[in-house]
Amino acid sequence: xxxxxxxxxxxxxxxxxxxxxxxxxxxxxxxxxxxxxxxxxxxxxxxxxx
Numbered sequence: 408x409x410x411x412x413x414x415x416x417x418x419x420x421x422x423x424x425x426x427x428x429x430x431x432x433x434x435x436x437x438x439x440x441x442x443x444x445x446x447x448x449x450x451x452x453x454x455x456x457x
Contacts, residue, residue: 440456
């Protein structure tokens, strides 16, 4: 039984992500970042959005 529960954890994560995507599309609204840009990290530039 414990092995079954461990196997279901990744599936639960995928299900939650899928539901979140479906809900965000259903609203028809897109969230725009309040701040974005590139941050220097160890000599490379990393894009970020807040």
